[in-house]
Amino acid sequence: MVPDVAGSSPVIHPSTVEPRPSGDETVDPRSSGDEQWSPDTPWTTVVWNDPVNLMSYVTYVFRTYFGFPRAEAERLMLLVHHEGRAVVATGPREEMERHTEAMHEFGLWATVVRA
Numbered sequence: 645m646v647p648d649v650a651g652s653s654p655v656i657h658p659s660t661v662e663p664r665p666s667g668d669e670t671v672d673p674r675s676s677g678d679e680q681w682s683p684d685t686p687w688t689t690v691v692w693n694d695p696v697n698l699m700s701y702v703t704y705v706f707r708t709y710f711g712f713p714r715a716e717a718e719r720l721m722l723l724v725h726h727e728g729r730a731v732v733a734t735g736p737r738e739e740m741e742r743h744t745e746a747m748h749e750f751g752l753w754a755t756v757v758r759a
Contacts, residue, residue, distance in 0.1 A: 692753040
């Protein structure tokens with residue numbers, strides 16, 4: 645696990661996620677002993693660094709899609725560039741899934757992560 649960009653909680657890189665059980669093996673996330681879970685738990689949209697997109701384009705996406713001011717968009721872009729990822733939104737899971745899909749449509753790598 646990698647600490648969140650703000651240093652407040654861990655973030656799991658997509659390549660380290662274990663596959664979910666299949667078939668009759670269902671796991672209730674509320675039964676996990678090491679995490680607190682509730683339906684109100686916020687989720688985050690995490691944008692990951694990639695070798696394709698220019699920093700100016702990532703800034704443009706953050707400004708146009710999320711409406712961030714230039715300084716905030718550049719700060720988040722630099723986190724993506726230097727730290728490898730940045731949390732760009734926090735909220736209900738469905739909303740974070742929409743943001744993640746939008747980032748994919750812009751050609752950015754993004755995932756939904758429980759906060």
